[in-house]
Amino acid sequence: MNAPSSSYRSGFACFVGRPNAGKSTLTNALVGTKVAITSDRPQTTRHTVRGIVHRPDAQLVLVDTPGLHKPRTLLGERLNDLVRTTWAEVDVIGFCLPADQKIGPGDKFIAKEIAGIKKTPKVAIVTKTDLVDSKRLAEQLIAIQQLGVELGFEWAEIIPVSAVGDQAVGRSPSNKGGGGRGAGQVELVADLLTKLLPEGDQLYPEGDLTDEPEQIMVAELIREAALEGVRDELPHSLAVVVEEMLPREGRPADRPLLDIHANVYIERQSQKAIVIGAKGSRLKHVGTTARKHIEALLGTPVYLDLHVKVAKDWQRDPKQLRKLGF
Incomplete structure (x- = not known):
């Protein structure tokens, strides 16, 4: 775990931004595997997931935080505290800003907060960036640069990126250092x-992709599968x-099987039918989808046993929040 050379760099970077700004997708793309759950629903990230990027000259540890938002529940307040601590x-x-959405009050609120971290x-x-044309992208780059000017700080870099398909666009033309479409x-x-990382030794052994406990990762993969295609109020x-x-x-040693027993908690009895589906069809689909991802993560065949339980208004109940790991 010693540094390969005197110029080796290691350190932590975190992605911040409004909910659903592409933070988890970018984390997974950088690490090269799924370490953070993604969803088209905002506020799906509940833990700070560390993804570890190994390079010949550096080790970059990515901390994926929940989106900072106006909290409506005790859970929301705790998630915001987690972001600021990170x-x-x-x-x-x-700071992740989607190219297809104009800078709004939420972005300005976050920018003002990070401006205070001198x-x-x-x-x-x-x-x-795959969702917009070059004109719209240029407008967004200028608006982002102006946001820094208004708040009295200079961005170290402004980088356009599409984590989907890893298309090459390069750096913002407004930044020093040029661009290029090669990489x-x-x-x-x-x-x-x-x-931008400090010089230092490796922080994690070669081959580690996350320091998140396996049980938490498995729970997150199940939750991601359960979030697919459900109504707005459920996530x-x-x-x-x-x-x-x-x-x-x-x-036998050559045919191992891992038994996983998990509970899916919702807040109201009426939500139970949504998760389970007609004759259990939806829960079966959730189990099949999650099992594939879990087997890929753990590298072993899995038997997944899922149960749906009601924990009434758990987002507002300190005792239940503790029980559910928040």
């Missing part, structure tokens, strides 16, 4: 974040707890 402890802050370099990452955008993000009401993960006894 900002204060990292070496670089990456010594930490701030990188603007313009996500979802993939995701690789460019890694390059530019790495340059914030849904939590997953893995009660048990044990190798099946009596299995």
